[in-house]
Amino acid sequence: MARVLIVEARFYEHLNDMLLAGARAAIEAAGHVHETVTVPGALELPGAISLAVESGRYDAFVAIGVVIRGETYHFEIVSNESARGIMALTMDGIAIGNGILTTEDEAQAIRRADPAQLDKGGGAAEAALAMLALREKFG
Ligand SMILES: Nc1c(NC[C@H](O)[C@H](O)[C@H](O)CO)[nH]c(=O)[nH]c1=O
Numbered sequence: 001m002a003r004v005l006i007v008e009a010r011f012y013e014h015l016n017d018m019l020l021a022g023a024r025a026a027i028e029a030a031g032h033v034h035e036t037v038t039v040p041g042a043l044e045l046p047g048a049i050s051l052a053v054e055s056g057r058y059d060a061f062v063a064i065g066v067v068i069r070g071e072t073y074h075f076e077i078v079s080n081e082s083a084r085g086i087m088a089l090t091m092d093g094i095a096i097g098n099g100i101l102t103t104e105d106e107a108q109a110i111r112r113a114d115p116a117q118l119d120k121g122g123g124a125a126e127a128a129l130a131m132l133a134l135r136e137k138f139g
Pocket residue numbers: 009010011040041042043044065066067068069078
């Protein structure tokens with residue numbers, strides 16, 4: 001049984017609730033257990049996962065968040081740098097699923113966050129578990 005840590009950037013409460021529901025359902029359907037911690041925004045996700053890895057208490061991680069374009073270049077920074085930080089961690093062999101939505105508007109985010117629609121939270125959890133299985137295969 002894998003211990004999965006969900007790390008959520010809680011910038012949009014209602015969207016995160018949908019992403020979390022999908023991620024948790026996917027983890028439980030696969031027979032694993034999960035815990036959730038919260039950070040302020042997507043830029044904090046890679047650092048939070050890095051800190052959690054040091055604890056040695058978790059086998060896999062799911063990053064959850066929503067980045068919706070505003071008026072400035074900050075959208076690109078938050079989107080690209082959170083993804084880059086997570087990718088760097090995966091390249092160190094850490095099993096992570098990236099469930100950070102980066103959308104132009106809320107409607108796009110809802111369609112992707114809703115477990116009954118595109119269920120990106122569930123998809124990120126499944127990706128994390130797939131990478132964990134791969135690491136165990138090669139380990
Ligand atoms: N605009 C969004 C942010 N911005 C906040 C940053 O992620 C970060 O918390 C801040 O710059 C302090 O370091 N975060 C999101 O997750 N989503 C957004 O739409």
